[in-house]
Amino acid sequence: MKHARSAFAVGLALTLSLTGHAARIGEPAPDFEVKDSKGKVHRLKDYAGKFVVLEWHNQGCPYVKKHYDSGNMQTLQKEWTARGVVWLTVISSAPGLQGYVTPAEADAYVKEKNAAPTAVLLDPSGTMGRAYDAKVSPHMFIIDPKGTLIYNGAIDDKPTTDLADVPVARNYVSAALTEAMAGKPVSMPTSRPYGCTVKYATSSH
C-alpha cells in the first residue's frame, strides 16, 4: 500500500514534470511531503504564513562549493532564518549519483560547513525536484506566506565556479526576500538558474 502510494507520487511528479511549468511565478507552489535528515516529514502547507526558501543542493558540485567554501550560503541561511524565513536545503541526487547522501552524511556536512538551514530534505526519488522542475544545484525558489511562488532562478548574477565572484555578485535571493518582506512585488522574479545538473534517478524519466 505504502509502495503503491509512493509509486503514485512518482507518477504524479513525472506528469507534472512532463507537462512542465509546475512552478510558475504567481501560481501556487507545488506541495511536497519529504523527510528531512532527522526523519521529520515536511510539507509546504506546514509553513503557511511564512516565507520559504528552497535551495537545491549537491555537495560535489563546483558551483555549490563556491557558495559553501566562501561561506556565502551559510551566511544567507543564518541571516534569513533569523528573520523568520524557513530555509530548506533539498537534495534530489539519486543513490549512486553525485551529491546523494545518507541522513547521517547530510548532518555531518551541515556540521562541518557550519550550515544553518531549517532542515535538509532528502529527495532521492526526485519527486520534489521534478515537481519544482529544479534543474541545477544551486537552483533557488522562494515561496511567500500564501504559498505562492515568488522567485525561481539563480542564487546570484555570477554564473561561475569562481570564489572571487561571490563578494562582487548581486544576490537575487536576498534582493527578492528584502522586497517581498517589505510588502513590495519582487522586481526580478526569475533568472537563469546556474549550476550542475540535478542528478535525478534515470529510471524515473
Place this chain on the structure above:
Amino acid sequence: MPDVGSARPAPEVRLDRDPLRQGREPALLRGRIRGAMLVHHMVSAPPTGIVVRLGAVCRPTLCAALALWGAEVGLAQDAAPRRATAPHAVVELIVDRNPATATREFWLGLRFELEQGWHVYWQNPGDSGGPPTVLWQPAPGLRFGDFQWPAPERLPLGPLVNYGYTNEVVLPVKVELTGSALPRRIAAQAKWIVCHDICVPGQARLSIPLPVDRADEARIPAWKRQIDAALAQVPQPAPPAWRASARASGRDFLLDVEMDRPAERATFFPLDPSQIDDSAPQEVEVAGRRLRLRLRQSDQLTSPPPALRGVLRFPSGPAVVVAAPVTATPARPSGRLPR
C-alpha cells in the same frame, strides 16, 4: 595546512583547490611545477589555491626554495605552455598561419580535446553549465576579437538538455594587427567547466610565441584546417529574403521561418537564456518554404521577449542566426504570459 601567504589575490589556479579531484593530482599543475613557471607566479602573488594543492607535492620550505630559484632565473610570466593537459581535457592555442607572415590579421583558436563522454559548453549552455572564457594578456600591436562559436549539439543529460561540444572543438578568435611590430608572445588565461554526469572546473595559462616555435611550424597547415572547419560551423546571418516571426501559443512559442528555398527540418538553439524550455522536445513542421518550430516557453519567462534570437541548425549546410520578433501580446497583470 601549509601556507605561504594566503591573503593576497589569487590570479592562478584557484579552482585547483576543488576537492572533486579527490586526490588525483592535476596533470596541468604537475606540468607547471616541472616548468617552474608557476612557481614564479607564487613569488609575485602567492595564490592560496595553489599553496593548498602544492601541499601534496612540495613542503613550504621547498616551495619557497623553488620560488626563489624561479625568481632568480627570471622566468617570464608569459612562458606558459602552448598546450596543457587538464582533467578530462587537453587545451591548446593554435593559429591559422605564422603570425609573423600576417599583414592585417590572422586567426587564433582555443582548442579543446575532450575525453570520451565529456563536454564543454556553447555560449548559451542550456539548462546547466557555463561557456569557456579567455582573458588575453594585453599585447601592443594586437586586437583580439570575441570567440566565434561553432553551432553546438543538444546534449541530453537525464531530464535536462545542455548545448555544447563533445570530442573536440575549436573556438576561433580573429586577431587584428594594429601596429608594425608583433609582441614576442600571445598569452592567455582560459577557464572552462567540463562535464560528464559530473562537472570539473578547469583553467590554464597558455601562450604561443611569435613567431611560432620551429617544432610547431609544421603543424600550422593542420591547425588551419581545424580553424577553417570551426569557422565553417559558425552560424551565418539569415539570408535577407528569409522572414522569421514568432508568437505565443498557449505555453509555447511558434517560430515561423519563410525561406528562399524548400525548407528543411532544423533544431533551434536559443542565444538568450530563459526564453525557451531547453529540455522540452522541439516540434518541427516543414511545409514548402516554411519551417515551423513549436518551442516550449521557459518557466523563467515572465513577460514576452521582444524577439526570439537563436541559431537554426540544419541536417547539412551552414547554421543560420535568426531573430524573430515576437508578436506583441500584452502580459497579464500577474506577469504571466497569456495561454
